[in-house]
Amino acid sequence: xxxxxxxxxxxxxxxxxxxxxxxxxxxxxxxxxxxxxxxxxxxxxxxxxxxxxxxxxxxxxxxxxxxxxxxxxxxxxxxxxxxxxxxxxxxxxxxxxxxxxxxxxxxxxxxxxxxxxxxxxxxxxxxxxxxxxxxxxxxxxxxxxxxxxxxxxxxxxxxxxxxxxxxxxxxxxxxxxxxxxxxxxxxxxxxxxxxxxxxxxxxxxxxxxxxxxxxxxxxxxxxxxxxxxxxxxxxxxxxxxxx
Numbered sequence: 001x002x003x004x005x006x007x008x009x010x011x012x013x014x015x016x017x018x019x020x021x022x023x024x025x026x027x028x029x030x031x032x033x034x035x036x037x038x039x040x041x042x043x044x045x046x047x048x049x050x051x052x053x054x055x056x057x058x059x060x061x062x063x064x065x066x067x068x069x070x071x072x073x074x075x076x077x078x079x080x081x082x083x084x085x086x087x088x089x090x091x092x093x094x095x096x097x098x099x100x101x102x103x104x105x106x107x108x109x110x111x112x113x114x115x116x117x118x119x120x121x122x123x124x125x126x127x128x129x130x131x132x133x134x135x136x137x138x139x140x141x142x143x144x145x146x147x148x149x150x151x152x153x154x155x156x157x158x159x160x161x162x163x164x165x166x167x168x169x170x171x172x173x174x175x176x177x178x179x180x181x182x183x184x185x186x187x188x189x190x191x192x193x194x195x196x197x198x199x200x201x202x203x204x205x206x207x208x209x210x211x212x213x214x215x216x217x218x219x220x221x222x223x224x225x226x227x228x229x230x231x232x233x234x235x236x237x238x239x240x241x242x243x
Contacts (some may be wrong), residue, residue: 009035014217031059073104130167164201207240
């Protein structure tokens with residue numbers, strides 16, 4: 001049985017920075033304070049696998065490679081295999097790719113890699129689901145999240161990226177153990193300027209709702225003391241778990 005993650009393990013810092021030098025600075029600063037670093041599209045497009053290697057070289061934290069893979073099944077399968085070679089802990093695939101794509105992705109995983117399904121981006125609201133784009137008229141974001149989660153679970157996916165407000169229903173409707181990774185985390189005492197996240201929650205609320213891992217970027221990155229900001233969130237996670 002896998003060990004229960006510690007409060008620090010549950011905190012993922014988003015390396016949403018424009019270059020490798022900035023990423024290395026944050027990895028060195030926060031390497032002993034967070035459980036995982038998220039390497040997303042911006043950094044991976046700029047630095048490629050070097051960004052992943054930087055996490056391994058400068059910390060003991062894991063890597064969450066957030067590429068939201070969405071392509072033909074064979075291409076996605078090969079990409080997942082490549083991610084395993086880079087020793088990443090989490091890798092995202094977009095559930096809208098459908099059953100065949102997800103099945104192909106799952107064939108390339110192993111016990112060392114957890115695939116995470118992205119159902120609907122946390123920046124989206126229900127009024128973004130325009131029928132002109134192929135969405136059913138009147139469909140809500142919550143309904144779309146649940147539909148895609150159930151389809152993905154049926155083909156074997158056991159982890160999802162979702163907003164805090166969807167965690168409870170995902171776990172209730174999944175019918176089995178499901179791991180949830182929640183972005184859009186905003187500490188109550190922090191204001192994020194020009195915030196593009198629509199479905200947000202505090203660390204305490206997300207844990208109360210059942211989130212397993214929390215992704216935090218700007219509230220730590222933009223803090224005067226990022227290490228202290230991370231420690232405060234870890235403490236908040238610990239208190240919420242005890243409660």
